Amino acid sequence: xxxxxxxxxxxxxxxxxxxxxxxxxxxxxxxxxxxxxxxxxxxxxxxxxxxxxxxxxxxxxxxxxxxxxxxxxxxxxxxxxxxxxxxxxxxxxxxxxxxxxxxxxxxxxxxxxxxxxxxxxxxxxxxxxxxxxxxxxxxxxxxxxxxxxxxxxxxxxxxxxxxxxxxxxxxxxxxxxxxxxxxxxxxxxxxxxxxxxxxxxxxxxxxxxxxxxxxxxxxxxxxxxxxxxxxxxxxxxxxxxxxxxxxxxxxxxxxxxxxxxxxxxxxxxxxxxxxxxxxxxxxxxxxxxxxxxxxxxxxxxxxxxxxxxxxxxxxxxxxxxxxxxxxxxxxxxxxxxxxxxxxxxxxxxxxxxxxxxxxxxxxxxxxxxxxxxxxxxxxxxxxxxxxxxxxxxxxxxxxxxxxxxxxxxxxxxxxxxxxxxxxxxxxxxxxxxxxxxxxxxxxxxxxxxxxxx
Amino acid sequence: xxxxxxxxxxxxxxxxxxxxxxxxxxxxxxxxxxxxxxxxxxxxxxxxxxxxxxxxxxxxxxxxxxxxxxxxxxxxxxxxxxxxxxxxxxxxxxxxxxxxxxxxxxxxxxxxxxxxxxxxxxxxxxxxxxxxxxxxxxxxxxxxxxxxxxxxxxxxxxxxxxxxxxxxxxxxxxxxxxxxxxxxxxxxxxxxxxxxxxxxxxxxxxxxxxxxxxxxxxxxxxxxxxxxxxxxxxxxxxxxxxxxxxxxxxxxxxxxxxxxxxxxxxxxxxxxxxxxxxxxxxxxxxxxxxxxxxxxxxxxxxxxxxxxxxxxxxxxxxxxxxxxxxxxxxxxxxxxxxxxxxxxxxxxxxxxxxxxxxxxxxxxxxxxxxxxxxxxxxxxxxxxxxxxxxxxxxxxxxxxxxxxxxxxxxxxxxxxxxxxxxxxxxxxxxxxxxxxxxxxxxxxxxxxxxxxx
Numbered sequence: 001x002x003x004x005x006x007x008x009x010x011x012x013x014x015x016x017x018x019x020x021x022x023x024x025x026x027x028x029x030x031x032x033x034x035x036x037x038x039x040x041x042x043x044x045x046x047x048x049x050x051x052x053x054x055x056x057x058x059x060x061x062x063x064x065x066x067x068x069x070x071x072x073x074x075x076x077x078x079x080x081x082x083x084x085x086x087x088x089x090x091x092x093x094x095x096x097x098x099x100x101x102x103x104x105x106x107x108x109x110x111x112x113x114x115x116x117x118x119x120x121x122x123x124x125x126x127x128x129x130x131x132x133x134x135x136x137x138x139x140x141x142x143x144x145x146x147x148x149x150x151x152x153x154x155x156x157x158x159x160x161x162x163x164x165x166x167x168x169x170x171x172x173x174x175x176x177x178x179x180x181x182x183x184x185x186x187x188x189x190x191x192x193x194x195x196x197x198x199x200x201x202x203x204x205x206x207x208x209x210x211x212x213x214x215x216x217x218x219x220x221x222x223x224x225x226x227x228x229x230x231x232x233x234x235x236x237x238x239x240x241x242x243x244x245x246x247x248x249x250x251x252x253x254x255x256x257x258x259x260x261x262x263x264x265x266x267x268x269x270x271x272x273x274x275x276x277x278x279x280x281x282x283x284x285x286x287x288x289x290x291x292x293x294x295x296x297x298x299x300x301x302x303x304x305x306x307x308x309x310x311x312x313x314x315x316x317x318x319x320x321x322x323x324x325x326x327x328x329x330x331x332x333x334x335x336x337x338x339x340x341x342x343x344x345x346x347x348x349x350x351x352x353x354x355x356x357x358x359x360x361x362x363x364x365x366x367x368x369x370x371x372x373x374x375x376x377x378x379x380x381x382x383x384x385x386x387x388x389x390x391x392x393x394x395x396x397x398x399x400x401x402x403x404x405x406x407x408x409x410x411x412x413x414x415x416x417x418x419x420x421x422x423x424x425x426x427x428x429x430x431x432x433x434x435x436x437x438x439x440x441x442x443x444x445x446x447x448x449x450x451x452x453x
Numbered sequence: 454x455x456x457x458x459x460x461x462x463x464x465x466x467x468x469x470x471x472x473x474x475x476x477x478x479x480x481x482x483x484x485x486x487x488x489x490x491x492x493x494x495x496x497x498x499x500x501x502x503x504x505x506x507x508x509x510x511x512x513x514x515x516x517x518x519x520x521x522x523x524x525x526x527x528x529x530x531x532x533x534x535x536x537x538x539x540x541x542x543x544x545x546x547x548x549x550x551x552x553x554x555x556x557x558x559x560x561x562x563x564x565x566x567x568x569x570x571x572x573x574x575x576x577x578x579x580x581x582x583x584x585x586x587x588x589x590x591x592x593x594x595x596x597x598x599x600x601x602x603x604x605x606x607x608x609x610x611x612x613x614x615x616x617x618x619x620x621x622x623x624x625x626x627x628x629x630x631x632x633x634x635x636x637x638x639x640x641x642x643x644x645x646x647x648x649x650x651x652x653x654x655x656x657x658x659x660x661x662x663x664x665x666x667x668x669x670x671x672x673x674x675x676x677x678x679x680x681x682x683x684x685x686x687x688x689x690x691x692x693x694x695x696x697x698x699x700x701x702x703x704x705x706x707x708x709x710x711x712x713x714x715x716x717x718x719x720x721x722x723x724x725x726x727x728x729x730x731x732x733x734x735x736x737x738x739x740x741x742x743x744x745x746x747x748x749x750x751x752x753x754x755x756x757x758x759x760x761x762x763x764x765x766x767x768x769x770x771x772x773x774x775x776x777x778x779x780x781x782x783x784x785x786x787x788x789x790x791x792x793x794x795x796x797x798x799x800x801x802x803x804x805x806x807x808x809x810x811x812x813x814x815x816x817x818x819x820x821x822x823x824x825x826x827x828x829x830x831x832x833x834x835x836x837x838x839x840x841x842x843x844x845x846x847x848x849x850x851x852x853x854x855x856x857x858x859x860x861x862x863x864x865x866x867x868x869x870x871x872x873x874x875x876x877x878x879x880x881x882x883x884x885x886x887x888x889x890x891x892x893x894x895x896x897x898x899x900x901x902x903x904x905x906x
Contacts, residue, residue: 100793101823151634151635158644178855182822182824184598185855186872186884186903187613191644191645196640240552337633337636339633340554369634403636405638408633437883437886
């Protein structure tokens with residue numbers, strides 16, 4: 001019996017082999033695509049469906065690619081020939097919300113924004129806010145260890161998960177973590193699974209650590225600087241001031257020109273870069289005043305509003321970055337992260353790489369936590385060699401500044417050839433051995449993260 | 454050549470075989486002691502010393518017990534016959550403090566309080582604050598995944614470490630993590646090592662995530678309640694109110710009597726239990742007022758001060774708990790943790806266990822995060838079977854309430870026989886397999902955490 005037939009016999013209608021479904025599972029939003037169609041998409045509706053799929057996969061030694069909404073930026077959920085796609089998108093229930101204990105138990109397929117709409121009705125909030133929050137799933141956020149705009153103040157996914165239910169390669173179900181705030185029983189496998197990109201098991205449920213919605217006003221500051229370096233120095237000065245912005249985004253000159261063009265706004269002055277900063281909570285106004293003063297001292301042309309709606313309008317510029325880039329061509333969005341004080345140096349490196357490789361690399365940054373997204377724009381579907389060479393230079397620069405080649409997008413298939421450069425050969429081999437403990441047959445997302453170039 | 458001779462030849466004077474040193478390495482502060490003296494104590498002064506010790510241990514298949522200040526409460530650093538004690542207490546330098554990037558790079562042997570004194574001079578702070586902070590090392594805090602009083606608001610060790618340097622069983626040095634705030638490159642081995650209690654490798658360095666010292670006033674509230682259940686309900690109401698206390702400690706009636714007696718204070722009324730709460734930051738006074746109102750609504754007899762020094766005096770009661778218990782006899786301090794709303798139910802369980810086992814179990818709680826420390830008091834050095842039976846009941850009650858058998862002390866040797874009850878057999882075996890990847894010979898803290906009862 002073929003794998004398809006075995007899946008059909010056991011799981012029935014949720015096994016999807018339509019051309020459209022198979023084709024769409026080949027790619028995420030990284031711009032990369034697998035070499036061909038996978039053999040089936042299983043639309044799991046329950047933990048049992050996931051377990052049964054994994055039992056068949058183990059029995060037939062068939063690779064499995066777990067997939068949520070397919071919004072990843074590293075190719076981690078791209079599926080190819082001979083692979084089963086295990087979609088958890090239909091497992092989208094919220095099983096429990098505990099306002100008293102500040103946790104929620106959810107299935108992996110719920111969208112981040114949908115969950116937060118539900119939670120907001122109870123005055124609650126799950127802080128991780130990737131730019132994809134309207135279209136990405138909580139399961140995908142966990143698989144990639146996602147971040148977002150609010151991370152410097154409110155943390156990333158790793159800080160916001162208490163427990164994970166994980167189906168192993170052979171179909172066994174594990175309950176990792178606990179519902180209490182504290183807990184140090186045994187090894188912290190919950191943290192190990194966060195960001196493991198489908199290589200250790202299938203996340204079928206999660207207990208999320210919530211916060212209460214932040215009360216009080218939201219203040220928004222924008223500041224224009226004559227150079228990107230000046231803007232980066234300004235953001236470092238804000239961090240050094242002790243103020244704790246909820247959001248601090250840096251938009252460099254080429255990004256700002258592209259966004260203004262996309263939004264039909266007048267062009268900004270040449271080389272102008274922008275910081276957009278929000279403060280919240282009980283000290284919002286006092287912090288905003290302090291930040292405005294720091295930015296003026298650092299040469300910024302500052303606009304400050306205490307009005308929440310006006311602030312949202314100012315943030316529109318930043319939120320239009322992705323669309324503005326997409327309008328320019330195919331985009332490879334990079335994701336290096338460095339210590340905050342190294343932000344000016346990292347922008348210097350980007351300028352050097354632009355010169356050496358004769359490229360334009362619009363780069364925004366979550367300046368509050370030192371996470372940069374340089375955008376490589378090109379024609380067609382394939383990333384040109386020149387761009388990969390420049391990206392290689394970029395990664396090594398970030399690592400040499402004490403940073404990492406991915407702050408929040410993950411390794412997937414796009415960055416696996418640089419993984420050992422950051423981890424070192426010994427740690428790389430150790431991580432592969434840990435992966436083998438979870439997945440002795442090597443059927444969980446093979447070729448991702450740990451593949452050799 | 455004997456192991457001792459090999460150590461001496463390679464490491465010279467830092468190999469200590471004096472009776473006093475060997476004897477003191479048999480026990481931590483758990484009240485438990487190993488069956489006899491270890492074979493040597495190596496006082497490592499450098500990463501190279503640690504690497505050389507591990508190379509000799511691997512070559513001779515000799516078990517190694519890593520030890521900091523020996524203040525653990527689970528027997529995790531107790532060393533016995535045939536074992537090398539690897540002390541990192543002399544590796545106590547602060548290598549780097551970065552106020553701009555809010556991190557510090559330290560060696561493992563520095564005491565938590567010493568580090569924080571140094572940091573305070575720069576307006577900085579490493580938040581984990583175990584009660585042992587004056588006498589416990591940062592390395593030990595990391596090995597146990599320590600918590601403390603301020604955790605509900607400011608996090609535990611797991612939330613406060615960016616990177617770890619780890620010497621493996623065979624002497625190889627790994628650099629785990631990075632200096633940037635964000636980073637999702639490969640598996641999160643930094644988190645895996647936190648709380649691993651010396652079973653995966655030797656922590657020889659750490660990059661710690663700092664905060665700025667919290668500015669503004671500190672307000673302190675105490676509230677007396679007629680029963681422990683009423684106090685627990687009061688603390689749950691505070692959590693549910695949305696206020697975020699920095700400290701919220703619950704002292705039950707038997708603890709309060711013992712502390713008053715220890716401090717020569719007048720006896721509190723029968724059955725009276727106490728909450729002690731501190732608020733800080735810009736909203737300290739407003740939150741304190743809110744909390745006082747909530748506690749009064751819940752039947753509390755409330756005292757509130759906006760004065761920091763007066764507040765410290767009120768906290769003295771809580772801080773005297775450990776000494777008051779020690780004055781009563783030998784203490785087995787337990788460490789269960791439950792979801793915050795289950796605190797009243799957990800106190801009900803403690804009352805039931807007191808009745809069924811005919812014991813008095815003074816129990817305080819970090820009520821802000823649901824972590825309880827029930828104290829079993831007995832005569833002599835050995836924990837009586839009756840006490841273990843009651844502890845067994847206590848652990849299972851905590852787990853059935855969605856909690857864990859250890860919130861912040863670790864498993865060590867004292868709780869290894871309950872580990873599988875919480876993890877389940879499949880996860881327990883998986884964790885052992887991961888341990889084997891790091892330590893194929895089984896020489897790192899054998900018999901701890903994963904040993905079978």
